[in-house]
Amino acid sequence: MIKVGIVGGTGYTGVELLRLLAQHPAVEVEAITSRSEAGVRVSDMYPNLRGHYDALAFSEPDTRRLGACDAVFFATPHGVAHTLAGELLAQGTRVIDLSADFRLRDADEWATWYGQSHGAPELLEHAVYGLPELHREAIREARLIAVPGCYPTAVQLGLMPLLETGLIDAGHLIADCKSGVTGAGRGAKVPSLLAEASESMKAYGAGGHRHLPEIRQGLADAAGGQVGLTFVPHLTPMIRGIHATLYGRLTVEPGDLQALFERRFADEPFVDVMPTGSHPETRSVKGVNVCRLAVHRPGDGDTVVVLSVIDNLVKGASGQAIQNLNLMFGFDENAGLAAPALMP
Amino acid sequence: MIKVGIVGGTGYTGVELLRLLAQHPAVEVEAITSRSEAGVRVSDMYPNLRGHYDALAFSEPDTRRLGACDAVFFATPHGVAHTLAGELLAQGTRVIDLSADFRLRDADEWATWYGQSHGAPELLEHAVYGLPELHREAIREARLIAVPGCYPTAVQLGLMPLLETGLIDAGHLIADCKSGVTGAGRGAKVPSLLAEASESMKAYGAGGHRHLPEIRQGLADAAGGQVGLTFVPHLTPMIRGIHATLYGRLTVEPGDLQALFERRFADEPFVDVMPTGSHPETRSVKGVNVCRLAVHRPGDGDTVVVLSVIDNLVKGASGQAIQNLNLMFGFDENAGLAAPALMP
Amino acid sequence: MIKVGIVGGTGYTGVELLRLLAQHPAVEVEAITSRSEAGVRVSDMYPNLRGHYDALAFSEPDTRRLGACDAVFFATPHGVAHTLAGELLAQGTRVIDLSADFRLRDADEWATWYGQSHGAPELLEHAVYGLPELHREAIREARLIAVPGCYPTAVQLGLMPLLETGLIDAGHLIADCKSGVTGAGRGAKVPSLLAEASESMKAYGAGGHRHLPEIRQGLADAAGGQVGLTFVPHLTPMIRGIHATLYGRLTVEPGDLQALFERRFADEPFVDVMPTGSHPETRSVKGVNVCRLAVHRPGDGDTVVVLSVIDNLVKGASGQAIQNLNLMFGFDENAGLAAPALMP
Amino acid sequence: MIKVGIVGGTGYTGVELLRLLAQHPAVEVEAITSRSEAGVRVSDMYPNLRGHYDALAFSEPDTRRLGACDAVFFATPHGVAHTLAGELLAQGTRVIDLSADFRLRDADEWATWYGQSHGAPELLEHAVYGLPELHREAIREARLIAVPGCYPTAVQLGLMPLLETGLIDAGHLIADCKSGVTGAGRGAKVPSLLAEASESMKAYGAGGHRHLPEIRQGLADAAGGQVGLTFVPHLTPMIRGIHATLYGRLTVEPGDLQALFERRFADEPFVDVMPTGSHPETRSVKGVNVCRLAVHRPGDGDTVVVLSVIDNLVKGASGQAIQNLNLMFGFDENAGLAAPALMP
Known part of the structure; x- marks a missing residue:
């Protein structure tokens, strides 16, 4: 059983991480942060989670608490992971970033498209692009994953x-x-x-x-x-x-x-x-x-x-993030990801 | 591990049974019948099931094969369970009927609303109305369940x-x-x-x-x-x-x-x-x-x-049917039914 | 040909007034106001109006210009018509208010439900509730109409x-x-x-x-x-x-x-x-x-x-507003309102 | 005022013709045919037309009655206009075909794609492809229009x-x-x-x-x-x-x-x-x-x-058909087609 944190959990990729992790046999969600919703229980914001995370509430981002997790997901707008990833990595926590912060290898190109300078260019050489079909072996060894866009x-x-x-x-x-x-x-x-x-x-x-x-x-x-x-x-x-x-x-x-x-x-x-x-x-x-x-x-x-x-939201975001986590921690690649699609 | 059959599997309640049972730890789907689609693989008709039931195809209804199952679900229009349930019960197979065939205790009232005479009035006294919140204990002992309508x-x-x-x-x-x-x-x-x-x-x-x-x-x-x-x-x-x-x-x-x-x-x-x-x-x-x-x-x-x-399709049909199955076979009541809702 | 103004034209009832009035044989839209969108052409905001009102742009509310109209529609949040209706009425302009400002005859009850004191209680005795099926004759003579809610x-x-x-x-x-x-x-x-x-x-x-x-x-x-x-x-x-x-x-x-x-x-x-x-x-x-x-x-x-x-948006708002206008000005009651529904 | 007929009026292009023609100042719908719905009032089938065509009912196709119209629209599956168009043209009725029957100039290519031989190849030389932006002048003179597909x-x-x-x-x-x-x-x-x-x-x-x-x-x-x-x-x-x-x-x-x-x-x-x-x-x-x-x-x-x-259904079918009609009969090109789009 590993402990994970989620930074920026109020958006759709955040709730989707929670939905999928509720079925994961080896993961416990230790913290989920949101400045705007701190103190609100996740199941009050997302009633589909009632009965699943009844004790879990959004909290202020706290790098010590997050740093105590084995892995932290960033489900944040661009720029946030730039600020926090380095500190977490330094504490030994693995980072799986669903935002665009580490997807482009070229910091200047990133700055051009996102209209601000890159906030952590020194981490770029450590970031692995989390598309398992192309980089599975590198992902297994990675400490910082840039989850691909949808x-x-x-x-x-x-x-x-x-x-x-x-x-x-x-x-x-x-x-x-x-x-x-x-x-x-x-x-x-x-x-x-x-x-x-x-x-x-x-x-x-x-x-x-x-x-x-x-x-x-x-x-x-x-x-x-x-x-x-x-x-x-x-x-x-x-x-x-x-x-x-x-x-x-x-x-x-x-x-x-x-x-x-x-x-x-x-x-x-x-x-x-x-x-x-x-x-x-x-x-x-x-x-x-x-x-x-x-x-x-x-x-x-x-x-x-x-x-x-x-x-x-799944193979294009939160599911792929968990697939990366599974590879990084040696779990079955489809742990938590085995259910069939909802149809109709 | 028990074996179940599904009669009339091409409709929405049929595919929903398959979707949910794919996550059930103690159930194996042995047969799924459809006269019109006999021979077609379920994953060809329902691509969400690709990778889950790749060996399973629709078959002609065969009461011997169905009778070898521990339980059989009827996901059929009204009238079909009337015809087949008795024979299966006689072979010791438990029947969980999602249709309206055994919901009304009064065969005459059934005939009035469904425009045909009741096809198995002799089974009515054995049928238990499968609303666990009202009849949980009777369900545990039942051999014939009428799953409530939505x-x-x-x-x-x-x-x-x-x-x-x-x-x-x-x-x-x-x-x-x-x-x-x-x-x-x-x-x-x-x-x-x-x-x-x-x-x-x-x-x-x-x-x-x-x-x-x-x-x-x-x-x-x-x-x-x-x-x-x-x-x-x-x-x-x-x-x-x-x-x-x-x-x-x-x-x-x-x-x-x-x-x-x-x-x-x-x-x-x-x-x-x-x-x-x-x-x-x-x-x-x-x-x-x-x-x-x-x-x-x-x-x-x-x-x-x-x-x-x-x-x-779930608490109003296939999920409730599985909840009944769980009660009848002494499984955890939420076996196969534990995942959170998909939202958004 | 009469001239009308629309106050607060950027919401759905505003654009719906424009859509319907484009087919009205006796009405010309003289002005449409919006503080936030002043200067923007209506057809830039609502491309369905391209080719219909190409010269018309949102303007700052101007009671002199509005007062020069024969009638003015309010398609505003509650409270706005309270402020402006009196001045327009004093200039001889008829007012057709789609908001809730004059729907309740009791100013205190209005204050209770809308959380602020009524801004023009002195006009209440002149307001006619614009449900033609109940008040057609009064509407013909009215100078201030409270268009019913949906x-x-x-x-x-x-x-x-x-x-x-x-x-x-x-x-x-x-x-x-x-x-x-x-x-x-x-x-x-x-x-x-x-x-x-x-x-x-x-x-x-x-x-x-x-x-x-x-x-x-x-x-x-x-x-x-x-x-x-x-x-x-x-x-x-x-x-x-x-x-x-x-x-x-x-x-x-x-x-x-x-x-x-x-x-x-x-x-x-x-x-x-x-x-x-x-x-x-x-x-x-x-x-x-x-x-x-x-x-x-x-x-x-x-x-x-x-x-x-x-x-x-039509019988529940803008269409009913035009039905009131037709009655007030002696037009055919269905002028501008004759087309069949879009189906499918 | 001209008289028009519609062959095959129960589909979406048929009801759309009726919706648009209800606003046309110079067209009267004389007949609308449907074998399956003969005798049914159009407003019983399409309640959006209640109040607009209350006397009009679907009738059996009758080439004499259709031949008495100035123009006939075909809103039929392919093959039907092949059978009837010639007879109507011989009576001096102009034909506007919304189906695919006369869109391809090459009868053999038609046969290849539609899986049956072309039923009226002798009419192909008279058919005009009804895209006004390319063939406006030819349309004005045409007696047989193939309305383009969507x-x-x-x-x-x-x-x-x-x-x-x-x-x-x-x-x-x-x-x-x-x-x-x-x-x-x-x-x-x-x-x-x-x-x-x-x-x-x-x-x-x-x-x-x-x-x-x-x-x-x-x-x-x-x-x-x-x-x-x-x-x-x-x-x-x-x-x-x-x-x-x-x-x-x-x-x-x-x-x-x-x-x-x-x-x-x-x-x-x-x-x-x-x-x-x-x-x-x-x-x-x-x-x-x-x-x-x-x-x-x-x-x-x-x-x-x-x-x-x-x-x-409009520029891709029934509206374009009416645009063709307007050109053929010298009406304003936008007669019956002047209302703005419904948005939202």
Whole structure:
């Protein structure tokens, strides 16, 4: 039994960590912090947790108490982990950061996209990008994990087999992504109101989105060189789920794409390559740490289309964070992550 | 480890049994039948089950194979359990029927509401109404369970404390109930289309609904005498959930209603009386076997209002069925039913 | 052609006034005010208005400019019309107030429910409650209209025939009301987020809601004496629409209820009594100024159930405001209000 | 005043024609046919039409009665207009076909995609493709109109300016399209149920969809030569709306793309080019005959992204049909099509 802390637990990734950890056989939540809600019981804020964490209340961040944990999750806006991670690491606590703070290896690029200077560049060399399908061995040894973003997870898993094998033109990739509204967080903003966001579909950030440099960095790792990517996210009238539709142009005759994908992910517990001709639905991964993929080659032409779905709050955030924790502490990789998706 | 079968597994209560049983430590699903889908793997029909039941396929109903199970669930339209239950019981298999076949004690009343004669009146005396909050001890000994309907569960749990104590006029009860569309099943009907049912609210069956006699029978048990009930169900634009708003007129000064409710359900693992002034949301029970209740007395007048929410597919169907199974086989009552609700 | 102004045009009732007035043959929108958005073109904020009001921008409130209008609508939070209405009336401008400022005849009761003293009690005797089905003649002569609230409109129209004829016990009325989320306005609040409010149902204000005294006052007018009402509003996962389910206990043998309702509303252009056995859907009034009603008497018992649906933004707000304007200026009562509902 | 008939009026495009024509100053609906619903009043089937067409009932198809109309709309599955159009044309009635029967100029290609031989190849030379932005003059003179499909309308309008000017590689176009569920029609199919289609997103027909040849034909007209297109439609959890996200690779330095789009559609009453940097929402065209467009060039790279939204039932079907009618009969092009969109 290990003890974990959660910093910034009032948002959707925070409550999702609690929901999933309630089923984890080897983890106890020792502390969950929130400046604004300190003193409030988590089950008063999130009634789905009534009966599960009845003694747990939000507390002021306290680095001594957090430092006594084996691991601490950051479910915070960007910038917070910069401030606190170093101190916790110094106390021997492992840090699993769900924010963007340590995802980009280049502190200057981070500063450009986030509009402030990087707060802990000295930690960057220790940070491991927590995508197990690409960095599993490094994760096992890591003390600081940057959990990938939701869009980056769906896009990287979908394009990985094609880029690793050099089958497509890496200079002209297209990722048309559709996300449920929890991707925008729990902040009270007019465009996220049910009255504004339901019964409608729209793109946003077509000119440039903060996940773009992260995706490019990850795809470049897979491709072994720079990539060119057009990334258009869309707001979809649903609570959870990301559907990434990925387009690449074949540069060589690819052989059996279905077999390529199946082979690539044969040993991956959380990537499910669906049968030829499938169209994965986001609801098939609602609440679970799974990425389902299908690969198409319309009309046997030179364009390959990959369909990739995840739950943005699970494989795109809190579930992937726990998968990283499991690897770091030698637990079964699917501990706490074994239940099937809720469907319908 | 016991072996169970499921008859009629293609509907929503069937897949929900599979979803929940995947987490049950002591149950193995031996067979799931469907005439129309025989031969189809359950994970091909329900991709959320991929990775969980990869060897399980729908099969033709076979009473010998089902009779070799310790228990069989019926997730069928009414009439089917009438035909098969007797044969299974004779082989020593326990039967847990999610349909309406054995809910009404009076075969003639059943015939009136279902438009056909009762197919197994000789079994009625053996059937136990599977509402653990009212019949837990009888359930432990039962061989044939009639799992309560979704509306009846929400309404009975909400009114039970008031009727058992005789505080309200049992002759003039009102149950205004709102249900998600899975309550109408998985049949392809125009009114259940997203294009018809979303962005709208409507009542149905205001003149009389099949759950009315079942609710009346259950409330009469609690009240110790006949009751009068006006029951108006409404179709709500959501997938899961029932919200029952219950109105009763006080006939005596009631004392502390909050304390009454808390006391009544103090030992119930799946009934959660919320704090004074609460308004339970159906999403707080999404996917779980819980009924959350709140009791109000507006303006300290003579009308008491109870708010009762369940997930119609879980506490209103498949979860309650498993709760019954757990009682019948001496398992922990919450085996397989322990995960928190999915929220948001 | 008359000129109108709109004070507080950035909320849902403001944009709805613009949408409807764009089709009005005799009205020109001269000014629309908003302190926070002054200078912004209405079509930049509401792209559905592109091509309709391309020259119109929000402006600072200016009582001289507003006073030059024939009529001014207030689509403001409570308290604003108190401050400005008197000055406009003094300039000869008629005022149609969509807020709660002049709905209650008793300034003290207003103060109790709104938590501040009434700002213009001297105007109360001039205010006419703008429910044409009850006060059409007074509306024609009025200079200050209090447009009814959304819940009050649906409830009053549904109970009116029963109370006017004294058929039901006026002391124990029940109004179980379900509203889409636009009823909560366009404010950025967490509970109104799509991620919080969709896929869920909940009651709110069960202990007391600001529309309660308004409904009681209106029902008392119809009943000719005090009434007792239990009113429970519910938040429903849809954008628009109110479904009021109304329960009354018959005190006498009522005769033909269907005929009673049809007779009562025979000459009403915006009340549609549906055929016997109907269940009106809120989507059937989406975007239009219609109230559809159905009356049921389940099991021929002593409880009568009325189903009443409106679009909360139209017959429950902006459409009713324009219906009042039409009466005040001698236009066709349905000018600008003639299009059918959008369905599906 | 002209008289029109509607063949096959029970689906969504049929009721949408009625909704829009109720506001048309110069059109009277003489007949609406349906074999299955003959004798049923349209307002009994579609309560939103109560008060608008109270005398109109569905009737058996009768070519004499239809032939007495000035124009007849076909809102039928494919194949029906093949059978009846010739006879009506011979009687001097103009035919506006909303189905796919006359959209493809090549009868063999039609047969390939629709799995049956073309039923009226002799009429193909007379059919005009009813996209006014491309064929306005021909439409004015036409007697037989093939109303474009919903996806084809959104895609063609979005790519038209780029292809007409030869700025992009016409051989590798990508159309990633998202549609509300009414695009699948009013048929009772399990995947269209609210319980299946809401809270989820999925692609379909990634390997090939019937709208593909129609889009290719239209884009080839604009490009002046063959085009290559990858078209992936997605089912989106909303009732109405199409969002097409279109990707093209620039082959030359394009100059001012915004100005190009504004110039191309300057005189088009129903195409709205939004300001630079915009992201049109489908809800901004809910219920109206408008296509809103925005053009982006992310990072000033060589990929251009066009965002194109329509209401699939209006500009994608019934509204465009009426726009054609207006042109054919010399009415104002926006007669009956002038109301703003319903938002929120």
